[in-house]
């Protein structure tokens with residue numbers, strides 16, 4: 001895979017292609033690069049077996065004709081199915097250069113979908129949907145070129161009810177959002193990127209880079225490594241999970257502030273029962289986490305308002321996200337990180353006036369509104385801070401869909417924020433990677449408690 005991590009919208013991709021054309025490329029020369037690069041991947045997958053290419057009317061179809069030509073030249077048996085005539089000059093030229101005759105139907109080993117790419121404007125009509133599914137069923141291996149046909153490149157929305165599942169998706173030029181967003185990413189199989197010379201643009205969304213963490217300084221002590229205060233509430237279990245995770249996330253000292261008994265707290269975790277105002281007055285506190293197990297009553301509301309008013313670096317998760325209001329973040333200068341899952345993102349959107357938007361716009365508007373970092377959790381976790389490019393985490397194991405894993409992530413983000421060696425969004429990224437890596441190491445069917453046990457080993461993999 002190329003190191004190119006940038007993720008482009010269709011409009012940005014078109015602008016990037018235009019920039020290459022302005023520098024002397026042509027649509028045909030780009031198509032030749034894209035098609036040849038894709039053909040290399042198909043060639044490897046086919047391993048000598050027959051290939052069927054489904055070509056659509058646009059330049060995605062044009063890529064298909066290039067693939068058909070290259071693989072034929074290399075001696076593979078290639079069939080082309082072309083339900084619609086090529087409509088662009090480059091696609092017509094690519095078809096002529098292939099020079100073969102399309103067939104109505106083909107069976108074989110490898111099916112290559114070049115029906116539509118980033119130019120898809122609506123779901124496939126019944127005839128094309130049936131053809132796509134029939135061809136997919138008639139082959140063992142399924143490869144999508146640029147994008148599986150029938151999905152929206154910018155939103156990752158699947159526009160038809162039933163579409164094939166692919167073994168490999170070959171992105172051309174740059175990743176599109178759909179490659180890394182649900183539900184589309186689930187049907188793509190492995191993802192590979194073919195370089196056609198698109199340059200890096202620091203402004204665009206990107207895949208979050210794997211972090212490099214450092215061990216503590218030689219002269220470090222518990223306070224210099226960072227003191228995190230976790231504020232508990234009516235459900236002690238959630239804040240305890242967060243605090244336990246935080247103890248392994250890099251902070252040198254974790255305290256749990258709660259008025260409720262915490263019978264299972266480990267000996268290393270300091271549990272304080274004094275009033276919140278006196279606890280938060282400790283000027284050694286490097287960061288605060290509030291939300292897991294907090295509750296949503298008037299007491300919880302008051303705790304949240306007081307905490308945010310202290311203007312310390314703060315992570316808000318879970319219940320805090322339902323209670324958070326614009327007035328609570330007004331005038332703050334310290335970093336703020338919020339960690340909503342889909343439902344909490346909706347609740348925050350309602351409170352901060354970012355409703356009726358798609359997920360990316362909601363994420364960026366919310367980051368502006370809170371003047372802080374938003375970690376939109378899910379199988380396609382996205383991270384945004386005002387003025388920064390949107391970051392998307394590579395997918396983690398689906399075994400993370402277990403109760404309490406969000407509390408563990410919140411604890412890790414709080415811990416990294418207390419360490420304070422990077423930007424707040426950098427710390428959010430570190431925590432997401434630690435979380436995903438711990439989950440990978442934990443194997444199948446773990447609980448949130450099990451996950452915590454794997455954080456030190458995960459940490460070791462980023463040192």
Ligand SMILES: NC(=O)C1=CN([C@@H]2O[C@H](COP(=O)(O)OP(=O)(O)OC[C@H]3O[C@@H](n4cnc5c(N)ncnc54)[C@H](O)[C@@H]3O)[C@@H](O)[C@H]2O)[C@@H](O)CC1
Pocket residue numbers: 017026027030031032034035056057058059060061062063087088115116117118119120121122123124125145146147172173196
């Ligand atoms: N523009 C360029 O410079 C390059 C483009 N490339 C390829 O070109 C693709 C984009 O090409 P296009 O913009 O031509 O788009 P597509 O090839 O995705 O298809 C667009 C065509 O399909 C029609 N269409 C859209 N949705 C339809 C539907 N549901 N049913 C029937 N017809 C539909 C459109 O009216 C248009 O004629 C990329 O995905 C990539 O594969 C690559 O060859 C690299 C270079």
Ligand SMILES: [K+]
Pocket residue numbers: 060113114115116117144145146147148149
């Ligand atoms: K395609």
